[in-house]
Amino acid sequence: MVIPFFRKGADEPAQAQSKPAAKKPTASDPHTSTLDFTQGDARALAAAAERIHVGELSDNEHPAVEEAAILFANGTDDVACAVLEAALDDGASGNEMLWNMLFDLYRLSNRKDAFDQRGVAYATQFNRSPPVWSGPQAAKPAARDSTPSVSLTGGLNAQAGSQLEQISKIAMRSGKLKIDLARVRSTDEAGCELLVNFLRQLRAGKVKVFISNARNMLPMVEGHAQAGRREGQAIWLMTLELLQALGEQDRFDEVALDYAITFEESPPSYEPPPVAPAPIAGKAAPSAAAAGGLELVPIESEQSNFAFEGDLTSAQGEPLRKLAKFGADRNTVDVDASRLNRMDFVSAGNLFNVLTQFQTQGKATVIHEVNAMVAALLRVMGIHHVAQIELRRI
Numbered sequence: 001m002v003i004p005f006f007r008k009g010a011d012e013p014a015q016a017q018s019k020p021a022a023k024k025p026t027a028s029d030p031h032t033s034t035l036d037f038t039q040g041d042a043r044a045l046a047a048a049a050e051r052i053h054v055g056e057l058s059d060n061e062h063p064a065v066e067e068a069a070i071l072f073a074n075g076t077d078d079v080a081c082a083v084l085e086a087a088l089d090d091g092a093s094g095n096e097m098l099w100n101m102l103f104d105l106y107r108l109s110n111r112k113d114a115f116d117q118r119g120v121a122y123a124t125q126f127n128r129s130p131p132v133w134s135g136p137q138a139a140k141p142a143a144r145d146s147t148p149s150v151s152l153t154g155g156l157n158a159q160a161g162s163q164l165e166q167i168s169k170i171a172m173r174s175g176k177l178k179i180d181l182a183r184v185r186s187t188d189e190a191g192c193e194l195l196v197n198f199l200r201q202l203r204a205g206k207v208k209v210f211i212s213n214a215r216n217m218l219p220m221v222e223g224h225a226q227a228g229r230r231e232g233q234a235i236w237l238m239t240l241e242l243l244q245a246l247g248e249q250d251r252f253d254e255v256a257l258d259y260a261i262t263f264e265e266s267p268p269s270y271e272p273p274p275v276a277p278a279p280i281a282g283k284a285a286p287s288a289a290a291a292g293g294l295e296l297v298p299i300e301s302e303q304s305n306f307a308f309e310g311d312l313t314s315a316q317g318e319p320l321r322k323l324a325k326f327g328a329d330r331n332t333v334d335v336d337a338s339r340l341n342r343m344d345f346v347s348a349g350n351l352f353n354v355l356t357q358f359q360t361q362g363k364a365t366v367i368h369e370v371n372a373m374v375a376a377l378l379r380v381m382g383i384h385h386v387a388q389i390e391l392r393r394i
Contacts, residue, residue, distance in 0.1 A: 069376035156191035338369035
């Protein structure tokens with residue numbers, strides 16, 4: 001079966017019953033990254049068809065791989081299954097990609113009997129144990145980390161006291177607090193004094209404080225801590241706080257010695273920063289109104305990777321918008337697809353656009369644990385050119 005919008009030319013009629021011929025590699029189309037797949041209808045797909053570059057599969061290419069992937073993406077599972085079965089029965093039994101796809105399709109459609117029957121043929125073909133049955137991957141609720149998290153954004157100055165007081169109450173109740181300094185744009189001595197006293201108050205109250213992105217703020221204060229210049233004491237103390245948060249004990253000890261000489265008093269002692277909780281979805285601290293240029297922005301979720309779950313269709317644009325936001329301030333974008341069952345053609349096109357944008361920004365994207373059916377579609381769409389795709393083991 002040939003999918004009409006993948007024909008080689010506008011004047012070549014689609015042959016409904018013939019198998020598609022293997023394609024030769026072609027140069028990548030520079031326009032593919034600008035495709036708009038948001039409409040999700042047949043006319044939009046047809047209009048985009050001539051601008052889509054369909055890349056070669058890197059290993060054991062077979063026409064049935066592309067055909068079955070697109071059929072599955074369009075929801076015609078039975079036809080996709082028939083295409084794969086026919087290919088394996090028609091001389092392609094040594095193609096592991098086809099086997100992987102078929103076993104995953106059996107799992108996704110909950111066809112255990114067919115899975116077991118093909119498992120015997122697989123063991124005979126490859127002289128090794130067949131894959132183990134597991135049903136469709138159910139979406140799992142994200143684990144929760146109860147640590148309140150807040151991002152300091154803008155200017156840190158004397159007018160930040162009310163926000164810090166509000167956050168202090170939350171932290172005291174929770175017993176822990178994450179503070180992200182990535183978006184601090186400026187500070188002065190009064191702001192440093194407020195933040196230093198805030199941190200000391202929390203520690204005196206036995207609150208565990210986790211500071212991230214301290215290196216963003218360090219250049220704003222470090223240069224003002226000059227040995228022998230007896231001024232800006234709060235800036236000195238803020239510098240020590242940041243070095244401690246970064247775990248840079250040697251540099252901390254140097255600044256602490258200069259502090260003792262300059263102010264003729266004992267400096268704070270170095271304490272290794274606490275290990276932050278696992279980077280998973282967290283409980284956000286309530287928003288605080290901006291004052292004096294500083295905002296305390298609640299962090300709704302802090303994740304080490306982004307997860308796709310269930311079926312990703314054109315009717316669900318939110319996951320891809322969240323992915324774009326998730327990757328905005330990261331150099332490496334890890335996507336967990338272990339619970340992704342299906343992706344349709346339109347969503348794959350939109351994903352291509354997001355990942356192409358990441359690539360132009362110098363970001364590396366890795367999509368982990370992709371089932372074979374989805375992986376085949378991603379290759380059809382050329383997504384393997386803009387992201388690394390790691391197959392789920394069968």
